[in-house]
Amino acid sequence: MIGRRLALLAPLLFSLSAAAQDAGKTYALKKDDSSLTYKMKHPAHEVVGTAKPSDGKARLLPDGTLQVAVRANIKDFDSKNANRDAHMMEVTEVAKYPLVDFKGAASGVKPPASFPGKVPVTLKGQLTFHGVKQNVEIPVTVVFKSPTLVTTDGAFDISLEAFKIERPSLLMVKVEDKLVLEPRLTFEVEGK
Template sequence: MKNSTLALLATLFLSTSALAQEAAPAPRTYSVRSADSSLTYRLKHALHDVVGTARPTEGKARLLPDGTLQVAVRANVADFDSGNANRDAHMKEATEAPKFPIIEFKGLASGVKVPTSFPSEQAVTLKGQLTFHGVKQAVEVPMKVVFTSDKEVSATGNFQISLDAFKVERPSLMMKKVDDALDLETKFQLQEAK
């Protein structure tokens, strides 16, 4: 009698565990739509500000059932366009674009929830690593994430890095270097992958 009761309880436990696993939500994967997304840098100089924009070459975000968000985004350094070819050539030289062609960010955030109604906005802080000019630095990126529908998300953020920390020789104009601080603005449109 004891053995049959134990066997029945074990069967019920295993069945309940299997049902719970089947009901658990799956991770959601989103791809960055490059044509609708951008990375923009801003540099200050005593005489003027410099603004350059590039499209990300690739980007993915993965939202796990526990609310962990994993993000990876890349862009080509040579793709940044300020509207001035001479200035862009100087920036590519300063950042050694042929030697270090990629800028890349990989990061994590927690507590992200897929909403039940749309649009829905969440503040998220991505903590990760930025690779630029062959140097890896820890960065935190505050983001505004808007679930515009069940399948589409927009994410915008701003953060600042130090050119000196990334070992970039700061460009100069009329014997005056640009400021060390480089502001980065991200605007991403993401679509859930099928």
């Protein structure tokens, strides 16, 4: 009787194990090892602000699809100038739109045969900023440091006006419309 039950359970356990493998790997963002940086240019100087992301996940499916979701609180960006940061929070209407959020995916992502290994990836998805959603493509380099640790490094441009943000000004001269975003993120396999 017990042997018969085990014989009936074996295919079920095998299919559950296969389903777990087919689900791929889920990675959690290591906030303390990650940063999001913005850069803006004004004729008098360059503005650089950095924040730790507030949340993030990545998932690598067996078919090579990489899914990524990352968000940050606008109020956390620090340019080392309190007046400038207050002005940025004003023009981005942080009370009304507190988050910048990205959700996207890439295909054809395969972990390397040995570690560390670099894989160039273009994430395609939606960036939500100031209550506006825009399609973006983000070229990043994914570095598989080990079977459980992954880093990404990249940069892409957005238009402040496309996100309906009034460009900040200094001495009545506005910053350029282009804002460069640089995500440097570290992810670790969940439950390792």
